Amino acid sequence: MILIRGGRVYDPAGDTDRPAIRDVLIENDVIVSITTPDADHETKQRVEAEAVRGVGQVIDARDTLVLPGFVNAHYHSYDTLAKGLIEDAPFDLWALQTQPAYYGRRSKAELRLRTLLGAMECLKGGITTVQDMCTLVPQDEETLDTIAAAYAEVGIRVVFALALRDLGDLDIAPFLPTDLSPAVRRAVTGSPRDAAEDLAFAEAQIRRLPSSGLWHWGVAASGPQRASDALLEGVSALSERYELPIFTHVYETRAQAAKARRIYGPHGGSMIRHMDAVGLLGPRTTLAHGVWIAPDEIATIARAGATVAHNPLSNMKLKSGVAPIRALKAEGVGLALGCDNCSCGDCQNMFQGLKMFCLLAGVADPEPTGVHALDAIEAATLGGARALGLGGVIGALAPGRQADISLVRLDTLAFTPFNSAARQLVFSETGAGVDTVLVGGRVVVRGGRLTMLDETAIRAEIEDVMPAFRLDFEGLRRTSLEAAPAFIEALRRLDKVDIGLERHLARR
Incomplete structure (x- = not known):
């Protein structure tokens, strides 16, 4: 005892x-x-x-x-080694340098160390549970087992979800100029995947490595706009079959909102109503970011009982805008708090998130917002626990x-x-x-x-794998620099697209 x-x-x-x-x-x-x-x-x-x-x-x-230990309700373990490598990059330019598919297969040593690194930082900052929305490259059992073993080694609680997508193009693709170089076009369009195959793999892993102890499963679609209806319906079906929480990115950027207006015409251009139509919106669902949610969509989310995982640090660093936390709270939407990627927040520090949770809520309004310290702490504890399907298990101190x-x-x-x-x-x-x-x-x-690891030894091992990682990163940085003029032009075009709301506080 x-x-x-x-x-x-x-x-x-x-x-x-x-x-x-x-x-x-x-x-x-x-x-x-x-x-x-x-x-x-x-x-x-x-x-x-x-x-x-x-x-x-x-x-x-x-x-x-x-x-209660903090709950990091939105996190990706795959890019912890990119901490401090990217600055002043809007979301889509950042994505060109960080997405796992661009890096290809990584060594088992790197997979282990990057998983340990993020978890170590979480634990030392009082985060006891992470929701890792992880993209496996390659998507095989050996890669998954290496990551799962690393989590067991460090001793953190994890709710793990394979981030599935079968549509490869970047969110900003519809707004880019047509005269892209072959290298940039390949990066922008990506590669489609087979939804049925990926869903079958996810289900097989849920059955092979069942939730036990500190290991818990969730299911995830990278984003509704990056997935076919077949994939979204399949994710919903997995959630129902195994009673698992659902995680997805929603309305992180203006480009995503503008794309939604184009592709979800039958649902009034609403990503939220489309999710509802395919069965992906409900009390088990957590929407990461939610920066560009419209007022009527907030009401829909509240009625569905879904949660929004706020990520203030990455939203600011990637120039995505300010999420409507005051409106979400007023409507009764459940709120959680995440630290997101190490490449776009540069730390797993819930204290920075707690402070920004409160301060950003009032940055555009001189009147009291009603978003207080107690709300931030709840989002980082019980709100996160509920989002992860562990509302009766963690998130509070009680017998x-x-x-x-x-x-x-x-x-x-x-x-x-x-x-x-x-x-x-x-x-x-x-x-x-x-x-x-x-x-x-x-x-x-x-x-x-x-207590579970020798920090000095782990840092030394990380330095051993960094030369190969930095070499690959530099190749992606060059692609990003080549793509930058076209991406900036697309962002300027997007500035002129009327999407019915604004989440950037100051305009040129």
């Missing part, structure tokens, strides 16, 4: 400025009780005695805030929940003076104060250091 003694235990229904001091008792992987320090004295004495014999553990949580827990130090400048645990967590903490992290009742971070 593990006893977390004397910490301020965060309870969204209690005092969120100065949470009560409580003891948390964990048996195996589950929270057994949360009690006052003077309660259940006999059991606590027994755990302390067991700790002396090395059987149990007592974690001194004085001067810490005890939180019967999985012991996915983070301890954040309160004896730091971020919490000095100590006025509000919730607001200072969101607006002051950077992640440097994360001291101890448990996943499924196992301590995976202690004193700010990982």
